[in-house]
Amino acid sequence: MKEFKGSIDRLRVNGERLRQTMETMSKIGRTKGGGVQRLALSDEDKEARDLFIKWLKELNLEILIDQMGNIFGKRKGKRDDFTPVITGSHLDSQPKGGRFDGVLGVMGALEVLRTLEENKIDTERPIIIVDWTNEEGSRFAPAMVGSGVWSGSLDTEWVYNRTDASGKRFEDELKRIGYKGEFPCKSFPIYAYYEYHIEQGPILERENKIIGAPKGIVCLHWYDIYVEGEANQVGPTPMEGRHDALCAAAEMILKVNELPSKVKGDLVATVGEINNYPNSRNIIPDKVHFTVDIRSWDDQLALEAWKILEKEFKAISEKRGCPIRVEETWKVEHSPFDKRLVQRVLDNAQRLGYPSLYMVSGAGHDASYMNQVAPTAMIFVPSINGRSHVEVENTKWEDCEAGVNVLLHCILQSANER
Ligand SMILES: [Zn+2]
Secondary structure (H helix, E strand, O other), rough: OOOOOHHHOOOOOOOHHHHHHHHHOOEEEEEEEOOEEOOOOOHHHHHHHHHHHHHHHHHOOOEEEOOOOEEEEOOOOOOOOOOEEEEEOOOOOOOOOOOOOHHHHHHHHHHHHHHHOOOOOOOOOOEEEEEEOOOOOOOOOOOOOOHHHHOOOOOOHHHHHOOOOOOOOOHHHHOOOOOOOOOOOOOOOOOOEEEEEEEOOOOHHHHOOOOOEEEEEOEEEEEEEEOOOOOOOOOOOOOOOOOOOOHHHHHHHHHHHHHHHHOOOOOOOEEEEEEEOOOOEEEEEEEEEEEEEEEEOOOHHHHHHHHHHHHHHHHHHHOOOOEEEEEEEEEOEEEOOOOOHHHHHHHHHHHOOOOEEEEEEOOOOOHHHOOOOOEEEEEEEEHHHOOOOOOOOOHHEEEHHHHHHHHHHHHHHHHOOO
16 A cells, blocks of 8 residues: 555544544434434344444455454554554434434544545554443443453343343353354453544534534443332322322432432432333332442542432331342443544644633543553544434534544554554
8 A cells, every 4th residue: 555645644534434434324223304214223223333444344354243243353463563543432322313423433433534535544553443341331221332342341141140120141142143253352452442422412512513522431330129018009098007108209300300419519410210010090000120320530429429310219118118139230431432532633623723621521432441551642622512322313414524643643643652
Protein backbone atom coordinates (compact mmCIF):
# COMPACT_ATOMS: atom_id res chain seq x y z
CA MET A 1 0.00 0.00 0.00
CA LYS A 2 1.13 3.52 -0.76
CA GLU A 3 1.19 6.29 1.80
CA PHE A 4 -1.55 8.94 1.76
CA LYS A 5 -0.22 11.88 -0.32
CA GLY A 6 -1.96 14.89 1.26
CA SER A 7 -1.55 16.15 4.79
CA ILE A 8 -3.09 13.55 7.05
CA ASP A 9 -4.59 16.35 9.16
CA ARG A 10 -6.93 17.14 6.28
CA LEU A 11 -8.29 13.61 6.02
CA ARG A 12 -12.07 13.35 6.59
CA VAL A 13 -14.54 10.47 6.58
CA ASN A 14 -17.37 10.11 4.06
CA GLY A 15 -20.50 11.31 5.88
CA GLU A 16 -22.86 10.23 3.12
CA ARG A 17 -21.47 6.69 3.11
CA LEU A 18 -21.83 6.60 6.89
CA ARG A 19 -25.49 7.67 6.64
CA GLN A 20 -26.24 5.01 4.02
CA THR A 21 -24.52 2.32 6.09
CA MET A 22 -26.48 3.34 9.18
CA GLU A 23 -29.74 3.33 7.23
CA THR A 24 -29.06 -0.10 5.74
CA MET A 25 -28.30 -1.50 9.18
CA SER A 26 -31.42 0.10 10.70
CA LYS A 27 -33.64 -1.93 8.34
CA ILE A 28 -32.77 -5.02 10.36
CA GLY A 29 -35.32 -5.30 13.15
CA ARG A 30 -37.01 -2.04 12.13
CA THR A 31 -40.06 -1.18 14.26
CA LYS A 32 -43.23 0.61 13.20
CA GLY A 33 -42.27 3.65 15.26
CA GLY A 34 -39.01 4.08 13.31
CA GLY A 35 -36.71 2.43 15.83
CA VAL A 36 -35.11 -1.02 15.86
CA GLN A 37 -35.55 -4.15 17.92
CA ARG A 38 -32.48 -6.35 17.78
CA LEU A 39 -32.37 -8.17 21.09
CA ALA A 40 -29.13 -10.00 21.87
CA LEU A 41 -28.85 -13.42 20.18
CA SER A 42 -32.18 -13.03 18.36
CA ASP A 43 -32.65 -13.66 14.63
CA GLU A 44 -32.30 -9.91 14.07
CA ASP A 45 -29.01 -9.86 15.98
CA LYS A 46 -27.78 -12.67 13.73
CA GLU A 47 -28.82 -10.80 10.61
CA ALA A 48 -27.02 -7.64 11.75
CA ARG A 49 -23.89 -9.66 12.56
CA ASP A 50 -23.97 -11.36 9.15
CA LEU A 51 -24.15 -8.00 7.38
CA PHE A 52 -21.37 -6.59 9.58
CA ILE A 53 -19.13 -9.54 8.72
CA LYS A 54 -19.86 -9.11 5.01
CA TRP A 55 -18.67 -5.50 5.30
CA LEU A 56 -15.58 -6.56 7.25
CA LYS A 57 -14.73 -9.05 4.51
CA GLU A 58 -14.96 -6.31 1.87
CA LEU A 59 -12.10 -4.61 3.73
CA ASN A 60 -10.07 -7.84 3.80
CA LEU A 61 -9.90 -7.76 7.56
CA GLU A 62 -8.84 -10.77 9.57
CA ILE A 63 -12.06 -11.86 11.30
CA LEU A 64 -12.16 -13.56 14.65
CA ILE A 65 -15.22 -14.65 16.67
CA ASP A 66 -14.72 -15.66 20.29
CA GLN A 67 -16.65 -17.98 22.58
CA MET A 68 -18.93 -15.15 23.72
CA GLY A 69 -19.76 -14.23 20.13
CA ASN A 70 -17.72 -11.00 20.20
CA ILE A 71 -16.68 -10.20 16.61
CA PHE A 72 -13.26 -8.70 15.90
CA GLY A 73 -11.96 -7.49 12.51
CA LYS A 74 -8.26 -6.77 12.38
CA ARG A 75 -6.51 -4.44 9.94
CA LYS A 76 -2.79 -5.12 9.82
CA GLY A 77 -0.26 -2.53 10.97
CA LYS A 78 3.16 -1.86 9.51
CA ARG A 79 4.42 -3.26 12.78
CA ASP A 80 2.05 -6.14 13.34
CA ASP A 81 3.90 -7.10 16.50
CA PHE A 82 2.82 -3.82 18.11
CA THR A 83 -0.22 -3.85 20.40
CA PRO A 84 -3.37 -2.80 18.51
CA VAL A 85 -5.78 0.10 18.80
CA ILE A 86 -9.34 -1.17 19.28
CA THR A 87 -12.61 0.60 18.51
CA GLY A 88 -16.25 -0.44 18.37
CA SER A 89 -19.45 -0.82 20.37
CA HIS A 90 -22.52 -3.06 20.01
CA LEU A 91 -25.14 -4.00 17.41
CA ASP A 92 -27.83 -5.30 19.79
CA SER A 93 -30.63 -2.99 20.93
CA GLN A 94 -33.26 -2.48 23.59
CA PRO A 95 -36.81 -3.71 22.94
CA LYS A 96 -38.24 -0.96 20.71
CA GLY A 97 -34.89 0.79 20.90
CA GLY A 98 -33.26 3.40 18.72
CA ARG A 99 -31.23 3.26 15.50
CA PHE A 100 -28.12 4.92 16.92
CA ASP A 101 -27.36 3.40 20.33
CA GLY A 102 -24.33 1.17 19.89
CA VAL A 103 -24.60 0.73 16.15
CA LEU A 104 -23.19 4.23 15.51
CA GLY A 105 -19.98 3.23 17.30
CA VAL A 106 -19.60 0.10 15.19
CA MET A 107 -20.56 1.71 11.86
CA GLY A 108 -18.45 4.76 12.75
CA ALA A 109 -15.44 2.50 13.28
CA LEU A 110 -16.22 0.79 9.97
CA GLU A 111 -16.29 4.19 8.24
CA VAL A 112 -12.87 4.98 9.75
CA LEU A 113 -11.42 1.77 8.32
CA ARG A 114 -13.07 2.38 4.93
CA THR A 115 -11.55 5.87 4.87
CA LEU A 116 -8.09 4.51 5.65
CA GLU A 117 -8.48 1.81 3.03
CA GLU A 118 -9.62 4.05 0.17
CA ASN A 119 -6.85 6.54 0.94
CA LYS A 120 -4.33 3.73 1.19
CA ILE A 121 -3.19 4.78 4.62
CA ASP A 122 -1.15 2.35 6.64
CA THR A 123 -0.69 2.74 10.37
CA GLU A 124 2.17 1.53 12.53
CA ARG A 125 -0.11 -0.43 14.84
CA PRO A 126 -2.90 -2.81 13.86
CA ILE A 127 -6.44 -1.46 14.22
CA ILE A 128 -9.21 -3.77 15.41
CA ILE A 129 -12.94 -3.12 15.06
CA VAL A 130 -15.23 -4.90 17.52
CA ASP A 131 -18.91 -5.72 18.03
CA TRP A 132 -19.47 -6.72 21.67
CA THR A 133 -22.17 -9.31 22.44
CA ASN A 134 -25.21 -8.38 24.54
CA GLU A 135 -24.35 -4.88 25.63
CA GLU A 136 -27.96 -4.02 26.45
CA GLY A 137 -28.77 -6.81 28.89
CA SER A 138 -32.50 -6.45 28.30
CA ARG A 139 -33.05 -10.00 27.04
CA PHE A 140 -30.29 -11.61 29.12
CA ALA A 141 -29.34 -9.68 32.30
CA PRO A 142 -26.90 -8.27 33.13
CA ALA A 143 -25.65 -5.91 30.45
CA MET A 144 -22.22 -5.76 28.78
CA VAL A 145 -21.46 -9.46 29.18
CA GLY A 146 -19.30 -9.72 26.03
CA SER A 147 -16.79 -7.14 27.21
CA GLY A 148 -17.34 -8.27 30.81
CA VAL A 149 -16.10 -11.80 30.15
CA TRP A 150 -13.40 -10.58 27.75
CA SER A 151 -11.95 -8.25 30.39
CA GLY A 152 -12.03 -10.99 33.03
CA SER A 153 -14.76 -9.40 35.17
CA LEU A 154 -17.47 -12.00 34.45
CA ASP A 155 -17.30 -15.78 34.25
CA THR A 156 -18.08 -17.47 30.91
CA GLU A 157 -20.11 -20.35 32.40
CA TRP A 158 -22.13 -17.97 34.56
CA VAL A 159 -23.05 -15.92 31.49
CA TYR A 160 -23.78 -19.08 29.43
CA ASN A 161 -26.36 -20.09 32.04
CA ARG A 162 -28.24 -16.80 32.11
CA THR A 163 -31.78 -17.26 30.80
CA ASP A 164 -34.27 -14.97 29.07
CA ALA A 165 -37.91 -14.53 30.12
CA SER A 166 -38.92 -17.70 28.26
CA GLY A 167 -36.19 -19.76 29.93
CA LYS A 168 -33.83 -19.98 26.94
CA ARG A 169 -30.15 -20.25 27.88
CA PHE A 170 -27.63 -17.72 26.65
CA GLU A 171 -25.22 -20.36 25.34
CA ASP A 172 -27.96 -22.25 23.47
CA GLU A 173 -29.11 -19.08 21.76
CA LEU A 174 -25.53 -18.10 20.92
CA LYS A 175 -25.05 -21.53 19.26
CA ARG A 176 -28.43 -21.35 17.55
CA ILE A 177 -27.53 -18.13 15.71
CA GLY A 178 -24.12 -19.60 14.83
CA TYR A 179 -21.95 -17.17 16.75
CA LYS A 180 -20.35 -19.29 19.43
CA GLY A 181 -16.82 -18.88 18.12
CA GLU A 182 -13.78 -20.97 18.86
CA PHE A 183 -11.41 -18.38 20.22
CA PRO A 184 -11.22 -18.08 23.99
CA CYS A 185 -12.95 -14.93 25.22
CA LYS A 186 -9.94 -13.44 26.94
CA SER A 187 -8.26 -10.05 26.84
CA PHE A 188 -5.08 -9.53 24.85
CA PRO A 189 -2.74 -6.55 25.23
CA ILE A 190 -4.21 -3.36 23.80
CA TYR A 191 -2.60 0.01 23.17
CA ALA A 192 -5.82 2.07 23.24
CA TYR A 193 -9.60 1.54 23.16
CA TYR A 194 -11.95 4.18 21.75
CA GLU A 195 -15.73 3.84 21.88
CA TYR A 196 -17.87 6.22 19.88
CA HIS A 197 -21.49 6.52 21.09
CA ILE A 198 -24.50 8.81 21.25
CA GLU A 199 -24.72 10.71 24.51
CA GLN A 200 -28.18 9.34 25.48
CA GLY A 201 -28.78 12.43 27.59
CA PRO A 202 -29.66 16.12 27.07
CA ILE A 203 -26.44 17.87 28.11
CA LEU A 204 -24.57 18.32 24.81
CA GLU A 205 -27.68 19.68 23.13
CA ARG A 206 -28.42 21.99 26.04
CA GLU A 207 -24.83 23.31 26.03
CA ASN A 208 -24.80 23.61 22.24
CA LYS A 209 -21.81 21.30 21.85
CA ILE A 210 -21.16 18.68 19.19
CA ILE A 211 -18.54 16.46 20.80
CA GLY A 212 -18.58 15.11 24.35
CA ALA A 213 -15.44 13.75 25.99
CA PRO A 214 -16.50 11.86 29.11
CA LYS A 215 -13.93 11.75 31.90
CA GLY A 216 -15.40 8.36 32.71
CA ILE A 217 -18.53 6.37 33.54
CA VAL A 218 -20.51 6.52 36.76
CA CYS A 219 -20.76 3.44 38.98
CA LEU A 220 -23.75 1.24 38.43
CA HIS A 221 -25.46 -0.78 41.15
CA TRP A 222 -28.42 -3.05 40.36
CA TYR A 223 -30.71 -4.66 42.94
CA ASP A 224 -33.74 -6.93 42.64
CA ILE A 225 -36.37 -6.64 45.35
CA TYR A 226 -38.97 -9.35 46.05
CA VAL A 227 -41.87 -8.35 48.31
CA GLU A 228 -44.26 -10.92 49.75
CA GLY A 229 -47.81 -10.33 50.92
CA GLU A 230 -51.00 -12.31 51.48
CA ALA A 231 -53.44 -12.84 48.63
CA ASN A 232 -57.16 -12.62 49.33
CA GLN A 233 -60.50 -11.67 47.84
CA VAL A 234 -60.57 -7.87 47.71
CA GLY A 235 -64.29 -7.50 48.58
CA PRO A 236 -64.76 -9.39 51.84
CA THR A 237 -61.27 -8.61 53.23
CA PRO A 238 -61.31 -5.50 55.45
CA MET A 239 -58.59 -2.88 54.93
CA GLU A 240 -57.07 -3.41 58.36
CA GLY A 241 -54.87 -6.44 58.65
CA ARG A 242 -54.13 -6.68 54.96
CA HIS A 243 -50.63 -7.57 53.75
CA ASP A 244 -50.69 -5.92 50.36
CA ALA A 245 -47.35 -6.51 48.62
CA LEU A 246 -48.07 -3.92 45.93
CA CYS A 247 -48.78 -1.15 48.46
CA ALA A 248 -45.53 -2.00 50.28
CA ALA A 249 -43.68 -1.88 46.95
CA ALA A 250 -45.33 1.44 46.08
CA GLU A 251 -44.03 3.02 49.27
CA MET A 252 -40.58 1.59 48.65
CA ILE A 253 -40.49 2.87 45.08
CA LEU A 254 -41.20 6.41 46.23
CA LYS A 255 -38.31 6.07 48.71
CA VAL A 256 -36.04 5.23 45.77
CA ASN A 257 -37.21 8.35 43.98
CA GLU A 258 -36.59 10.51 47.07
CA LEU A 259 -33.16 8.98 47.73
CA PRO A 260 -31.00 11.40 45.66
CA SER A 261 -32.37 14.40 47.58
CA LYS A 262 -31.24 12.77 50.85
CA VAL A 263 -27.59 12.37 49.87
CA LYS A 264 -25.22 15.00 48.56
CA GLY A 265 -23.64 14.57 45.14
CA ASP A 266 -24.62 13.51 41.67
CA LEU A 267 -26.52 10.33 42.50
CA VAL A 268 -29.54 9.12 40.51
CA ALA A 269 -31.85 6.27 41.55
CA THR A 270 -34.54 4.57 39.50
CA VAL A 271 -37.10 1.76 39.59
CA GLY A 272 -37.60 0.80 35.95
CA GLU A 273 -39.19 -2.62 36.15
CA ILE A 274 -42.04 -3.98 38.27
CA ASN A 275 -43.91 -7.27 38.21
CA ASN A 276 -47.06 -7.68 40.24
CA TYR A 277 -48.69 -11.06 41.06
CA PRO A 278 -51.21 -12.41 40.49
CA ASN A 279 -52.03 -9.06 38.84
CA SER A 280 -55.76 -9.46 39.07
CA ARG A 281 -58.15 -6.66 39.93
CA ASN A 282 -59.98 -8.67 42.55
CA ILE A 283 -57.08 -10.27 44.39
CA ILE A 284 -54.85 -8.51 46.92
CA PRO A 285 -51.31 -8.79 45.46
CA ASP A 286 -49.12 -11.30 47.29
CA LYS A 287 -45.91 -10.97 45.31
CA VAL A 288 -44.10 -8.05 43.74
CA HIS A 289 -40.70 -7.91 42.11
CA PHE A 290 -39.07 -4.61 41.23
CA THR A 291 -35.60 -3.40 40.27
CA VAL A 292 -33.46 -0.62 41.73
CA ASP A 293 -30.74 1.12 39.72
CA ILE A 294 -28.34 3.48 41.54
CA ARG A 295 -25.63 5.45 39.73
CA SER A 296 -23.04 7.97 40.84
CA TRP A 297 -19.49 9.10 40.12
CA ASP A 298 -18.85 8.32 43.81
CA ASP A 299 -18.98 4.54 44.52
CA GLN A 300 -18.99 5.11 48.28
CA LEU A 301 -21.93 7.48 48.06
CA ALA A 302 -23.89 4.89 46.08
CA LEU A 303 -23.23 2.29 48.80
CA GLU A 304 -24.22 4.70 51.58
CA ALA A 305 -27.38 5.60 49.68
CA TRP A 306 -28.25 1.92 49.40
CA LYS A 307 -27.86 1.52 53.18
CA ILE A 308 -30.40 4.31 53.73
CA LEU A 309 -32.76 2.61 51.30
CA GLU A 310 -32.34 -0.80 52.93
CA LYS A 311 -33.35 0.64 56.31
CA GLU A 312 -36.40 2.32 54.81
CA PHE A 313 -37.40 -0.86 52.98
CA LYS A 314 -37.11 -2.81 56.21
CA ALA A 315 -39.31 -0.35 58.09
CA ILE A 316 -42.00 -0.45 55.38
CA SER A 317 -41.80 -4.24 55.23
CA GLU A 318 -42.35 -4.53 59.00
CA LYS A 319 -45.10 -1.95 59.12
CA ARG A 320 -47.08 -3.75 56.40
CA GLY A 321 -46.19 -7.29 57.38
CA CYS A 322 -44.70 -7.94 53.95
CA PRO A 323 -41.32 -9.72 54.11
CA ILE A 324 -38.75 -8.73 51.51
CA ARG A 325 -35.80 -10.46 49.88
CA VAL A 326 -33.03 -8.46 48.22
CA GLU A 327 -30.66 -9.65 45.52
CA GLU A 328 -27.56 -7.63 44.70
CA THR A 329 -27.60 -8.35 40.98
CA TRP A 330 -24.75 -6.32 39.57
CA LYS A 331 -22.09 -3.84 40.63
CA VAL A 332 -19.71 -1.98 38.37
CA GLU A 333 -17.39 0.59 39.93
CA HIS A 334 -17.10 4.06 38.40
CA SER A 335 -14.44 4.13 35.69
CA PRO A 336 -12.24 7.16 35.21
CA PHE A 337 -10.92 6.99 31.65
CA ASP A 338 -7.34 7.45 30.51
CA LYS A 339 -6.56 11.17 30.92
CA ARG A 340 -4.26 11.31 27.89
CA LEU A 341 -6.81 9.73 25.56
CA VAL A 342 -9.66 11.91 26.87
CA GLN A 343 -7.50 14.97 26.23
CA ARG A 344 -6.84 13.66 22.73
CA VAL A 345 -10.59 13.57 22.05
CA LEU A 346 -10.90 17.20 23.21
CA ASP A 347 -7.85 18.30 21.21
CA ASN A 348 -9.07 16.68 18.01
CA ALA A 349 -12.55 18.16 18.42
CA GLN A 350 -10.98 21.60 18.73
CA ARG A 351 -8.65 21.12 15.79
CA LEU A 352 -11.54 19.97 13.60
CA GLY A 353 -13.66 22.93 14.67
CA TYR A 354 -16.30 21.13 16.74
CA PRO A 355 -17.38 22.70 20.06
CA SER A 356 -16.75 20.12 22.78
CA LEU A 357 -17.56 19.39 26.40
CA TYR A 358 -15.67 17.57 29.16
CA MET A 359 -18.40 15.59 30.93
CA VAL A 360 -19.45 12.37 32.71
CA SER A 361 -21.20 9.37 31.19
CA GLY A 362 -24.33 8.47 33.12
CA ALA A 363 -24.91 5.40 30.97
CA GLY A 364 -22.93 2.19 31.22
CA HIS A 365 -20.90 1.11 28.19
CA ASP A 366 -18.54 -1.68 27.18
CA ALA A 367 -15.89 1.00 27.69
CA SER A 368 -16.25 0.63 31.46
CA TYR A 369 -15.07 -3.01 31.34
CA MET A 370 -12.46 -2.16 28.69
CA ASN A 371 -11.17 0.59 30.92
CA GLN A 372 -10.12 -2.08 33.42
CA VAL A 373 -7.70 -3.69 30.96
CA ALA A 374 -6.70 -0.93 28.51
CA PRO A 375 -6.30 2.85 28.22
CA THR A 376 -9.82 3.90 27.23
CA ALA A 377 -11.75 6.96 26.07
CA MET A 378 -15.17 7.63 24.59
CA ILE A 379 -16.52 10.14 22.08
CA PHE A 380 -20.12 11.36 22.44
CA VAL A 381 -22.39 13.16 20.01
CA PRO A 382 -25.72 14.81 20.94
CA SER A 383 -29.00 12.92 21.24
CA ILE A 384 -31.89 15.04 19.94
CA ASN A 385 -34.06 16.03 22.94
CA GLY A 386 -31.80 13.80 25.03
CA ARG A 387 -33.90 10.75 24.12
CA SER A 388 -32.47 7.23 23.94
CA HIS A 389 -33.56 3.58 24.36
CA VAL A 390 -36.75 4.66 22.55
CA GLU A 391 -37.86 4.52 18.92
CA VAL A 392 -37.60 8.29 18.43
CA GLU A 393 -33.91 8.24 19.40
CA ASN A 394 -32.16 10.49 16.89
CA THR A 395 -28.90 12.28 16.14
CA LYS A 396 -28.23 14.73 13.29
CA TRP A 397 -26.28 13.14 10.43
CA GLU A 398 -23.78 15.98 10.49
CA ASP A 399 -23.10 15.30 14.16
CA CYS A 400 -22.70 11.58 13.43
CA GLU A 401 -20.11 12.51 10.82
CA ALA A 402 -18.33 14.92 13.19
CA GLY A 403 -17.96 12.19 15.79
CA VAL A 404 -16.44 9.80 13.25
CA ASN A 405 -13.95 12.46 12.15
CA VAL A 406 -12.83 12.85 15.75
CA LEU A 407 -12.65 9.06 16.07
CA LEU A 408 -10.59 8.85 12.86
CA HIS A 409 -7.95 11.26 14.09
CA CYS A 410 -7.80 9.80 17.61
CA ILE A 411 -7.25 6.37 16.08
CA LEU A 412 -4.67 7.64 13.58
CA GLN A 413 -2.66 9.33 16.32
CA SER A 414 -2.74 6.33 18.65
CA ALA A 415 -2.08 3.84 15.87
CA ASN A 416 0.97 5.77 14.69
CA GLU A 417 2.56 6.09 18.13
CA ARG A 418 5.57 3.90 18.66
ZN1 LIG B 1 -25.14 1.51 23.82
